[in-house]
Amino acid sequence: MRYGAVEAVHGISFGVEPGQVTALIGANGAGKSSTLAAISGLVPAGGRIRFAGHEIVGRPPHEIVRAGIVQVPEGREILARMSVEENLLMGLRGRDRSHLASAYERFPILGERRALLAGSLSGGEQQMLAIARALLAEPRLLLLDEPSLGLAPLVVARVFDALADLRRQGVTMLLVEQNALRALRLAHHAYVMDLGRIVMRGTGEALLKDEGVARTYLGVT
Ligand SMILES: Nc1ncnc2c1ncn2[C@@H]1O[C@H](COP(=O)(O)OP(=O)(O)OP(=O)(O)O)[C@@H](O)[C@H]1O
Ligand SMILES: [Mg+2]
Structure with a gap:
């Protein structure tokens, strides 16, 4: 995925299981939003994106929505x-x-x-x-880009409580978050992105315990 000469995402591969929460975490500019935009069909992407057995790369956004992928945009857009x-x-x-x-x-x-x-x-x-x-x-896959962005800590907790409810109800989610701690606590599986690549993957639980992740993304010294 590129913006002109800038390659924003390169050679990533990951899956999202039905009924599970999958998180993408990583620093500013890692390519998280770009990945969601590619899935939603909002920016062109190379490679393959398969959804429920169908190739969706190159399809227009409204068809991707109709297939069941709905994105909650960053900044909410209400x-x-x-x-x-x-x-x-x-x-x-x-x-x-x-x-x-x-x-x-x-x-x-x-x-x-x-x-x-x-x-x-x-x-x-x-x-x-x-x-x-x-x-x-009634999405089959809900994409969320930084739902906690700009919210006070107490409010962030409430938003994540709501997401935990959705998780219990079996809503399939792909969550992009800068709040890595909360995202990893919520996610069944998570991927760490850096400079357009996936540099680490595992269960939310395993990544929470990883020292490198803790140091780089959780602010633990
Ligand atoms: N519209 C655009 N035009 C040009 N370059 C862009 C555009 N949007 C993003 N980029 C670049 O693509 C790369 C990935 O950006 P992206 O927004 O996907 O990262 P992100 O992981 O979502 O970051 P953040 O945590 O800041 O939201 C960055 O280098 C960014 O500068
Ligand atoms: Mg982003």
Whole structure:
């Protein structure tokens, strides 16, 4: 995957198992977001990306969404001047609005605030809204780019609680996170990226115990 002359991701290979949480961690510029963008079809990529037995490289983003891969974008991209409910309605992609009940069940706070402008929600609530909206499309694979970005520590904890709930419900997730500690605690499997390559892989548990990972990514000295 390249941006002009810059090769952002090179020769990586990894898998995501259904019903599991897979995490990509790594420093700034490692190529994590680029990897998600390639899977979503937002940037061209070489090589192969197979999803549920089908090759998806080169297919346009809307077809990839229709195949069941839905990304919660970095920065959330909620529509601030629309209500919480209007934001959720967009996630339905034509499905009946009775499905909104499932979002309010998962995230009761969104039910309480359904009539408020989305822009009036706290950062954490906006992140919940973005996740809830993505889930309304009933994805077979949910991609998350830095869900904890810019949130206060207490709020980060709440977002990760919500992700842990989704994990228990068997939602398949590919999670990109700078908060390596939380990502590794949540993930069944994880991959460490550096300069466009995968430099380490293992279960979340194993990587948490790895001294090199601890020193480089968990801030343990
Ligand atoms: N639109 C772009 N145009 C040119 N280069 C880009 C573009 N987006 C990313 N890059 C470059 O590609 C490389 C990978 O960037 P990417 O955003 O995928 O990393 P990341 O791991 O998501 O980093 P971060 O933790 O900062 O989000 C970096 O060298 C970055 O500068
Ligand atoms: Mg990124």
